[in-house]
Amino acid sequence: GQQVMQIPQYQHVQEGEDFTTYCNSSTTLSNIQWYKQRPGGHPVFLIQLVKSGEVKKQKRLTFQFGEAKKNSSLHITATQTTDVGTYFCAGPANDYKLSFGAGTTVTVRA
Amino acid sequence: NAGVTQTPKFRILKIGQSMTLQCTQDMNHNYMYWYRQDPGMGLKLIYYSVGAGITDKGEVPNGYNVSRSTTEDFPLRLELAAPSQTSVYFCASSYDGRASNQPQHFGDGTRLSIL
Numbered sequence: 298g299q300q301v302m303q304i305p306q307y308q309h310v311q312e313g314e315d316f317t318t319y320c321n322s323s324t325t326l327s328n329i330q331w332y333k334q335r336p337g338g339h340p341v342f343l344i345q346l347v348k349s350g351e352v353k354k355q356k357r358l359t360f361q362f363g364e365a366k367k368n369s370s371l372h373i374t375a376t377q378t379t380d381v382g383t384y385f386c387a388g389p390a391n392d393y394k395l396s397f398g399a400g401t402t403v404t405v406r407a
Numbered sequence: 408n409a410g411v412t413q414t415p416k417f418r419i420l421k422i423g424q425s426m427t428l429q430c431t432q433d434m435n436h437n438y439m440y441w442y443r444q445d446p447g448m449g450l451k452l453i454y455y456s457v458g459a460g461i462t463d464k465g466e467v468p469n470g471y472n473v474s475r476s477t478t479e480d481f482p483l484r485l486e487l488a489a490p491s492q493t494s495v496y497f498c499a500s501s502y503d504g505r506a507s508n509q510p511q512h513f514g515d516g517t518r519l520s521i522l
Contacts, residue, residue: 328508339497340450342510385449387511393438393457394465395511399449 303398320386430498
C-alpha cells in the first residue's frame with residue numbers, strides 16, 4: 298500500500314537556527330497532513346495541503362506541497378524550545394485511513 | 408467539548424491477562440481509529456471503523472479485537488496480553504466525508520506495560 302517516508306528521523310537544532318524536514322511518497326497524494334506530537338503527548342493536527350505547489354505558513358512554520366504532489370516539506374525558522382517534539386506527515390492510504398510517516402524528532406539546544 | 412477520551416491513562420498487565428481499552432468521542436464522528444506507538448517509533452494502525460457496526464483491520468491487528476456498537480464508542484480488546492504489546496495506544500476520530508481528507512483528532516493515549 299501507499300507509504301510516506303520522512304527524513305531525517307532525528308534533527309538536533311541550535312536554538313535560533315532553521316531546519317527542514319521532508320516527506321516523500323511513491324504515489325501521487327490527494328492531500329498531505331502534518332501533525333505535531335510533544336514529548337509524552339498525543340499527535341495534534343497542524344495543517345493540510347491539497348493543491349499542487351501549495352505553500353502555507355503558520356507563524357515560523359512553512360509547509361509546502363510539491364508540484365507533483367508526491368512530496369512535502371516543513372521548514373521551521375528561528376527554532377525555539379517550544380518546537381521540540383515529533384513532526385509526522387500523513388497521506389491517504391485509501392478513502393478511510395491515513396498512512397503516517399515515521400516522524401522527525403526535533404531536539405533543541407539552548 | 409471533551410473530544411476523544413481514552414481510559415485508562417496507564418495500566419500494567421501480567422502476561423496472559425486480558426483488558427479493554429476504552430475510547431469515546433463526542434464529536435459525532437463516524438470514523439474512528441486505534442493506533443499503537445512503540446517507543447521512539449511512528450504510529451501503526453491496529454483497527455479502524457467507518458461507522459457503527461463496521462470495523463476493518465489495519466497494519467497490525469493480531470492480538471487485538473474491536474467492536475463498534477455506537478457512533479461514540481470504539482473499545483479495543485487485548486485477549487491474551489504479551490510483552491510485545493507493551494506500547495502507547497492512541498484512539499482517533501475524524502469527520503464524515505472522505506475520511507482521508509479529514510484531520511484526525513487524537514485522545515491522550517493509554518500507556519500499557521505487559522510484564
